[in-house]
Amino acid sequence: MRTALALLALTLAAPLAAEEIWVTNEKDDTISVIDVATLEVVRTIATGERPRGITFSHDFSRVYICASDSDTVQVMDPETGEILHDLPSGEDPEQFVLHPNDRHLYIANEDDAITTVVDTETRRVIAQIDVGIEPEGMAVSPDGRIAITTSETTNMAHWIDTETRQLFANTLVDARPRHAEFVHDGAELWVSSEIGGTVTVFDVATQAEKAKIAFEVKGVHPDRVQPVGFELTADEKTAFVALGPSNHVAVVDTATYEVVDYILVGRRVWHMAFNSDKSLLFTTNGVSGDVTVIDVARREAIKSIKVGRFPWGAALRP
Amino acid sequence: MNAALIALRAIVLREALRFVRQRGRFVAALVRPLIWLLVFAAGFRAALGLSITPPYQTYITYEVYIVPGLCGMIALFNGMQSSLSLVYDREMGSMRLLLTSPLPRWWLLFCRLLASTAISILQTYCFLAVAAAFGIQLPVWGYVAVLPALVVAGIMLGALGLALSSLIRQLENFAGVMNFVIFPMFFLSTALYPLWKMAESSTLLRDICAVNPFTHAVELIRFALYGQFNGPALGWTVLAGAVFLGLAFWGYDPARGLLRRKG
Numbered sequence: 394m395r396t397a398l399a400l401l402a403l404t405l406a407a408p409l410a411a412e413e414i415w416v417t418n419e420k421d422d423t424i425s426v427i428d429v430a431t432l433e434v435v436r437t438i439a440t441g442e443r444p445r446g447i448t449f450s451h452d453f454s455r456v457y458i459c460a461s462d463s464d465t466v467q468v469m470d471p472e473t474g475e476i477l478h479d480l481p482s483g484e485d486p487e488q489f490v491l492h493p494n495d496r497h498l499y500i501a502n503e504d505d506a507i508t509t510v511v512d513t514e515t516r517r518v519i520a521q522i523d524v525g526i527e528p529e530g531m532a533v534s535p536d537g538r539i540a541i542t543t544s545e546t547t548n549m550a551h552w553i554d555t556e557t558r559q560l561f562a563n564t565l566v567d568a569r570p571r572h573a574e575f576v577h578d579g580a581e582l583w584v585s586s587e588i589g590g591t592v593t594v595f596d597v598a599t600q601a602e603k604a605k606i607a608f609e610v611k612g613v614h615p616d617r618v619q620p621v622g623f624e625l626t627a628d629e630k631t632a633f634v635a636l637g638p639s640n641h642v643a644v645v646d647t648a649t650y651e652v653v654d655y656i657l658v659g660r661r662v663w664h665m666a667f668n669s670d671k672s673l674l675f676t677t678n679g680v681s682g683d684v685t686v687i688d689v690a691r692r693e694a695i696k697s698i699k700v701g702r703f704p705w706g707a708a709l710r711p
Numbered sequence: 712m713n714a715a716l717i718a719l720r721a722i723v724l725r726e727a728l729r730f731v732r733q734r735g736r737f738v739a740a741l742v743r744p745l746i747w748l749l750v751f752a753a754g755f756r757a758a759l760g761l762s763i764t765p766p767y768q769t770y771i772t773y774e775v776y777i778v779p780g781l782c783g784m785i786a787l788f789n790g791m792q793s794s795l796s797l798v799y800d801r802e803m804g805s806m807r808l809l810l811t812s813p814l815p816r817w818w819l820l821f822c823r824l825l826a827s828t829a830i831s832i833l834q835t836y837c838f839l840a841v842a843a844a845f846g847i848q849l850p851v852w853g854y855v856a857v858l859p860a861l862v863v864a865g866i867m868l869g870a871l872g873l874a875l876s877s878l879i880r881q882l883e884n885f886a887g888v889m890n891f892v893i894f895p896m897f898f899l900s901t902a903l904y905p906l907w908k909m910a911e912s913s914t915l916l917r918d919i920c921a922v923n924p925f926t927h928a929v930e931l932i933r934f935a936l937y938g939q940f941n942g943p944a945l946g947w948t949v950l951a952g953a954v955f956l957g958l959a960f961w962g963y964d965p966a967r968g969l970l971r972r973k974g
Contacts, residue, residue, distance in 0.1 A: 640760050640770070657760050657770050685769055697769040 412668055413710040414675045415471075416684055417444035417458060418701025424458070424474075425684075425700035426710075427675065429668045432686055432696050438474040441467050446488040446531075447706040450513075451495040456708070457513070459486040459500070466500060466511065471710055481518050483509040488572075488706075490531040490540070492555065499540045499553075501528035508542045508551075510558060520558040524551045530584065532573040534597065543570035543584055550584050550593075552600060562600045566593045571621045572664075576647065577629055585620040585634065592620055592634060594650065604650040606634075611655075613639045622664035626689060627671045633687070635662040635676055642676055644692055654692050658685035666707035677704035718814050719822045726826035729796075730833075736792070740834045743788065744781035745841060752777050764905050766937040774847050779933035780902025782835045783925060786861065786868045789831035791893055794872030797823065798879050810963075817960045820873055824956075827872070828865030835861055853936040860935035863945065864928035867952030871924075874955045877962025900926040901933075924951035 412429035422444060426436035441460025444467075449456050455477065458467045466480040466489065482489075483502035486509075490499050497519070500509045508528055510520040525547025532541040533555070540553040543566070550573060552562035567589020574583050581603065582595040594604040608618045619637030625647065626632075632645040638661045644654040659678025662685070666675050674687040683697045684704060730737060752774045760770030801810070809819050839854065875888055897903075899916070900923050910917040920926050927947035934941035 657772060659760070659770060694769040697763055 414666055414668070414684070415447055415449075415456065415708045415710055416675070416677055416700050416704045417447045417706045418682075419443055419445060419679070419703040419705040421701035421703070423701045425704070427684060427698055427700070429673065432698055434698060434700060436474070437701065438469070440469075441465060441476075441479075445705045446486070447708045448489065448491050449708055449710060450491065453710055455513075456710075457489065457491070457498060459489055459706075461485050461487055461503075466498065468513070478516065480511050480513060480516055481509075482511060483507060483518070483521065487529055488531045490533050492533050492540075493535065493537040497555075499531050499533060499542075501531050501542055503527050503529060503545075506544070508540070508553065522553055522558055522560065524553075524560070525549050525563075530571055530573040532575055532582070534575045534579040536579060539575075539579075539597070541573045541575075541582060541584075543573050545569045545571065545587075548586070548589075550582065550595070564595060564600055564602070567591045567605075572623060574623065574625070576625060576632075583623065583632070585623060587619040587621055587637060590615060590618050590620065592623065592645075606645055606650050606652065608634070608636055608639075608643050608652055610636065610639045610641050610643075613641070621662075624665050624667060624674065631689075633665060633674055633689075635665055637661055637663060638680075640678075642674075642687065656687055656692060656694055658687070658694055659683045659697050664706050666709050668709060669711045675707055677707050679703045679705065715814060715818055718809070718812070718819060719825070722809070722819070722822040723826040723829065726793075726823070726830060730830050737834070740785060740788065740792075741837055741841065744784050744838050747781055747784070748774060748777065748842060748847070749845065761905070762907070764907065766934045766939045766941075776905070777903060778839075778842055778847055778849070779936055780900070780929050781838065782857070782861065782932050782936075783864060783868075783900070783902055783929040784897060785834050785838060786828075786831045786865045786928065787893060787897060787925060789827060789834065789865070790868035790870075790872035791875070791888055792872075793823070793827035793830075793869055794876035794879070794888070797873065797876040801876075816963055820959055820963055821956075824866060824869045824873060827869045828862060831865045831869070832858070832861045849936050850938055852938045856938045857932060857935040860931045860945075863948050863952065864932055867924060867928055867948050867955065870952050870955035870959055873959035874962060877959055896923060896925040899923050900929055902926075902929050924948060927951070 441463035525544025530543035567586035
């Protein structure tokens with residue numbers, strides 16, 4: 394009887410603990426919330442204008458949203474969907490990254506060629522760092538000592554010392570770098586180049602280029618193969634790279650830097666997010682207005698879920 | 712053994728033997744859909760994915776889309792091939808003898824139908840195995856779930872072949888069957904393009920495709936391959952099968968049928 398009651402309690406408690414994927418819809422000014430268990434949209438929440446980058450605080454009590462055309466970063470209560478306050482972000486914030494200290498947001502201001510550092514507690518801008526033209530991709534190393542901004546027009550990854558908030562290196566990458574991530578506990582930095590059609594791998598210790606990953610989707614013109622967002626599996630042995638208007642996600646072996654597979658998803662895939670055990674990957678497909686769910690183990694698209702117009706960013710809420 | 716069952720066994724065995732011995736026929740039955748799959752679909756390769764229509768849950772490549780249509784194609788050609796061999800048998804061989812037996816003629820025709828359906832199912836599974844070897848894999852349970860759909864589609868298209876064979880007196884007329892039955896049925900269906908794609912060029916074309924019984928047979932197979940049931944497709948396929956079967960029985964009925972009038 395006690396077991397039965399415990400099971401019942403678990404069953405009742407399960408929906409409350411349901412995992413969600415939050416997706417920003419650039420043209421609808423909304424967030425679509427997908428229930429990971431049912432793979433359906435369960436909530437749609439209004440945001441500021443042109444929501445793009447999205448990330449949760451480490452305890453998931455707040456969600457930060459780049460409302461690009463409102464020139465602000467909005468802080469939302471994920472329970473109620475209520476905007477708690479805005480953060481000063483500089484003009485046209487597109488992507489950002491939360492420092493491991495859970496306090497400092499590093500924001501790329503696309504129109505101003507600067508990276509803005511905002512203290513989320515005091516709600517003040519604590520630094521603005523000049524970078525290349527059209528900054529976009531943002532990353533912070535796991536130890537929090539290095540921040541990266543990629544600039545789309547200058548075609549560079551800018552290395553920022555988070556202590557001094559000064560640039561200490563600039564490295565060239567292929568045309569239109571869009572996204573950056575630290576890999577293997579911060580030993581490598583990966584930068585995707587949308588027009589160049591490559592992902593450049595840097596050795597973080599020396600900031601030297603270590604490898605370059607190229608893509609070729611059968612039956613798709615090379616111009617349409619445009620890598621943007623990417624994510625790595627829990628063991629970091631495999632990377633999934635979104636290839637924009639080629640409508641495919643590449644599966645990359647992170648040891649050999651070889652592409653081992655391509656997965657067909659919706660139109661113009663840009664960013665993605667895993668569920669908490671990283672068994673499912675959710676890709677935002679801007680032009681088709683949906684999110685494709687990939688079974689990570691089988692490397693197979695299993696479902697595409699309609700969301701708002703032009704889904705852009707995605708984040709997990711466990 | 713009951714005389715009816717003896718006839719069933721004899722007819723099925725004869726068809727099976729004929730199928731096994733005529734290797735060329737088996738190869739042709741396999742090569743035809745494979746050429747469509749590996750050559751035609753490769754040329755038309757929608758590498759960017761087709762829009763999602765049920766039973767698909769996400770984007771698919773064109774090769775994946777046409778597999779159920781090609782399963783339907785096997786059943787269609789098999790049905791017609793069987794009608795061709797029936798004309799031949801009636802003219803020169805065993806069927807002429809069988810039709811004079813005291814067993815009801817409808818039973819003999821039905822046995823013949825079952826035999827040809829069994830062969831078309833065998834051919835379809837061989838085709839699906841080769842397609843899987845080329846990387847076009849379907850959900851595992853789909854390979855089982857498709858069996859009843861293949862039976863229904865095979866009987867419907869076999870019945871159509873029977874009905875047509877009652878109209879054809881000479882083998883030479885079979886070319887007409889190719890031109891006026893197989894090609895229109897295949898091309899004016901969802902085997903190669905989804906209905907919404909047809910509607911883009913003409914709504915009339917879409918409507919013709921929507922009433923084509925072959926479309927419903929293909930959709931029945933398509934849904935079954937993904938473990939889903941399509942009630943309307945089953946209903947229309949069964950209805951069309953019953954009509955064709957009725958026509959065939961009527962056509963072969965020595966008292967009222969077309970054979971007497973023509974004879």
